[in-house]
Amino acid sequence: MIADIGIDLGTRSILIYGRRKILLNEPSVVALDVYNNEVICLGREAEEMRGKTPDRIKIIRPLSGGVISDYTMTSLMVNYFIRKVCYSYIIKPRVAICVPSGITNVELRAAINAAYAAEARKVFLIDEPVAAAIGAGVDFSKAKGVLMLDIGGGTTDVALLSMDGIISKSSVKIAGDSFDEAIAKYIQKKYNLIIGEVTAEKIKLEIGTLSGFDTPRTMTVKGRSASNGLPAKIEVSWQEISAVLTDVAEQIMEVFSTALESAPPELVGDLKESGVVMTGGGVLLHGFDRFVHEHIGIAAKIAPRPIECVAIGTGKSLDMVGELKAGFKEVLPPDSGNV
Ligand SMILES: Nc1ncnc2c1ncn2[C@@H]1O[C@H](COP(=O)(O)OP(=O)(O)OP(=O)(O)O)[C@@H](O)[C@H]1O
Ligand SMILES: [Mg+2]
Incomplete structure (x- = not known):
């Protein structure tokens, strides 16, 4: 059995790719008993408890904010999920991990050590964009810019x-x-209604758009009144939500200027032809590809299986050891002092 796996250690979900398929896709959360620091459960089981637990049980996202913020919880999660998919492996697996950018060395160590502790034979690190490109099947081997x-x-x-x-x-x-x-924030300010993150995401998924809809779309939203604490409901339309989303999307677009300003003009010139390839769950927001095109003047397309792309690319990177020039490296076990 080929014992190679790729892990996409996302703030929302952890995906593991191996044996040419996605072996695991679970929320990257831990349910913790804060009285005795005991972990109750992890992944999907923990996510299902969200919003329904007594005070002593907290649902923690150790990777939230895009960086690994909790060493112990992260180690635990990585170790648990690797063992979950590799329990029957006879040969120790080679493990490639895709970590969020902006991560510190200490945080990185949590993930690497956990992989070695879960019996990895070798551990590699890959940058998210490189993994995304491999997973999306984008050829970036030529002297041609790919975004x-x-x-x-x-x-x-x-x-x-x-x-x-x-x-x-x-x-x-x-x-x-x-x-x-x-x-x-908008719902609370405009309607004096407090809603949870699950409801806010539901609104985005159901009536969220950056390019508009041809037909009227509204949604009934239930929450708690900020003035008297009692249950209340309101009706929202896609138009008002779209204005809120556009504001955030515009802030996201600023990421392009930093990346493109420092790039050689010849390569940037290629982009008119090759376009932008979009991956990650966030790009599924209705009209995002059109929005990107309008904002940066470069055609944008959403990769097939955008949520799984990074995990697929991370797994496949292990077939490319020696070929990848940057954004991919082997890391030695904890006692070797190498990061
Ligand atoms: N159909 C959809 N429309 C809009 N947004 C969506 C859709 N599906 C998923 N998302 C959003 O995608 C985000 C999660 O994306 P993804 O699973 O790629 O994150 P991640 O890899 O865990 O995070 P990161 O890469 O930041 O560490 C969430 O904000 C979720 O609401
Ligand atoms: Mg991701």
């Missing part, structure tokens, strides 16, 4: 790739979840 845009839950990454490497990149901590936060 990748990944909008996840917590981070947006843009990178210009060429000749198997990264020419320039940039990232911001405004992404898919920022839309939900903006919706919740």
